[in-house]
Amino acid sequence: MPEQTSPPPSEDAASAVDPALLSAATAAVTALPRQRDQLLPAFHAAHHAIGWLPRPAIELVASHTRVPVSEVYATATAYSELRLEAPVPGQWQVCGGLSCQLAGAHALHEGQAERTTMVDCQFLCALAPVVVDDHEGLHGRMTSRVLGDLLEDAP
Numbered sequence: 001m002p003e004q005t006s007p008p009p010s011e012d013a014a015s016a017v018d019p020a021l022l023s024a025a026t027a028a029v030t031a032l033p034r035q036r037d038q039l040l041p042a043f044h045a046a047h048h049a050i051g052w053l054p055r056p057a058i059e060l061v062a063s064h065t066r067v068p069v070s071e072v073y074a075t076a077t078a079y080s081e082l083r084l085e086a087p088v089p090g091q092w093q094v095c096g097g098l099s100c101q102l103a104g105a106h107a108l109h110e111g112q113a114e115r116t117t118m119v120d121c122q123f124l125c126a127l128a129p130v131v132v133d134d135h136e137g138l139h140g141r142m143t144s145r146v147l148g149d150l151l152e153d154a155p
C-alpha cells in the first residue's frame with residue numbers, strides 16, 4: 001500500500017496574505033482590460049495593493065490576463081522591483097548590482113547587516129549605491145553615515 005502524504009501547503013503562515021489586501025489587489029487587477037499586454041500593469045496593481053506578489057496574486061494576474069501561471073511567475077522573477085517574498089518589517093535592501101558594488105554597496109550592507117539584505121539591480125545605477133527602504137522608497141548615492149541616520153530614525 002502506498003504511503004499517504006499530505007498535500008504541500010500553498011502558503012506558510014509567515015507569508016499568508018491579508019484577505020483585505022488580496023481583495024484590494026483583485027479590484028485593482030480586474031479593473032484592467034483582460035489582455036495579455038496588461039501583464040505588467042497587473043503586476044504593479046497587485047504589488048501596490050499587497051506590497052509583494054504572493055502565490056494568490058500570481059494566480060490572480062494569470063487568470064485575469066489569460067497568461068499561464070508558469071509564464072507569469074517566470075516574468076515576475078525577471079523584475080527585481082517585484083517582491084516574490086513577504087517583506088520583513090523594518091528591513092531595508094541594499095542593491096548588489098555591479099554599479100552599486102563598485103560604489104560601496106557591500107560596505108553599506110556589512111555596516112548594517114542586521115537591518116539590510118542585498119538585492120538585484122534596482123535600475124537606478126546612475127545613483128549608485130542605491131538602498132530601498134521598507135516602504136519601497138529608493139535612496140540613491142547612499143553613504144554609511146546617511147544610512148545609519150535613516151535606519152536610526154526608522155521605526
Ligand code: FES
Pocket residue numbers: 095096097098099100101120121122123124125126128129130
Ligand atoms: S547596480 Fe544598483 S541600481 Fe543598478
